[in-house]
Amino acid sequence: MFYIDFFIAVLIANAIPHFIFGIAKIRFLGLFGYSPTGNICYALFQLIIAVSLFSVQYGITNIYTNPAILGGLAVLLLYFAFGRLLINKFHKK
Numbered sequence: 001m002f003y004i005d006f007f008i009a010v011l012i013a014n015a016i017p018h019f020i021f022g023i024a025k026i027r028f029l030g031l032f033g034y035s036p037t038g039n040i041c042y043a044l045f046q047l048i049i050a051v052s053l054f055s056v057q058y059g060i061t062n063i064y065t066n067p068a069i070l071g072g073l074a075v076l077l078l079y080f081a082f083g084r085l086l087i088n089k090f091h092k093k
Helices: 003-023 034-057 060-065 067-090
Strands: none
Touching: 003 034, 003 067, 034 060, 034 067, 060 067
């Protein structure tokens, strides 16, 4: 395992809570401050950095052959797509 693989995994895993806190409008410290918009931007920034690191190390076409990265990205993209819906559905008012 290369150190870059560790950083790719950390970036993908860390993007999930920042995105969730951002869409739930919970104050949480991220790179761009405490704002919900800042946390959403930070999550997207981490995704871009993780994909960039992966493409530099292995090539962008190898995402399809790496099940760990593919699974992490799938979970993250599902949160990006359905996160607001899940927060609205399960949040007690």
